[in-house]
Amino acid sequence: PxxxxxxxxxxxxxxxxxxxxxxxxxxxxxxxETKGEVVFLIVGSRSPEIDxxxxxxxxxxxxxxxxxxxxxxxxxxxxx
Numbered sequence: 001p002x003x004x005x006x007x008x009x010x011x012x013x014x015x016x017x018x019x020x021x022x023x024x025x026x027x028x029x030x031x032x033e034t035k036g037e038v039v040f041l042i043v044g045s046r047s048p049e050i051d052x053x054x055x056x057x058x059x060x061x062x063x064x065x066x067x068x069x070x071x072x073x074x075x076x077x078x079x080x
Contacts, residue, residue: 001030001031001032001033001034001038001040002030002031002032002033003018003028003029003030004028004029004030004031005020005026005027005028005029006026006027006028006056006057007026012030022045023052025052025054025056026054027053027054027055027056027057027058027060048064048067048068048069048070049064049065049066049067049068050064051064052064059074059075060072060073060074060080061073061074061075
C-alpha cells in the first residue's frame with residue numbers, strides 16, 4: 001500500500017508500520033495501488049467524545065464535542 005499524508009506519498013512494504021502522533025493535524029490514508037490484496041491493522045482510541053480528526057488536504061475537520069455524535073466542518077465553519 002501507499003501511505004498518503006501531508007509529507008507526501010510513502011510506498012510501504014510487507015511488515016512495515018507507520019504511526020501518526022495523537023493531536024497532530026496530519027490527515028492520512030492508505031491506497032492500494034498494487035495488483036494484490038493488502039491487509040492492514042489500524043490501532044486508535046476511536047473516542048469521538050475527545051478525538052479530533054483533521055483532513056486539511058480536502059478541507060474537512062471533525063472536532064470533538066463531548067458526545068458520540070459529531071459533524072464534519074469546513075475551514076469556514078460550515079457543516080457538512
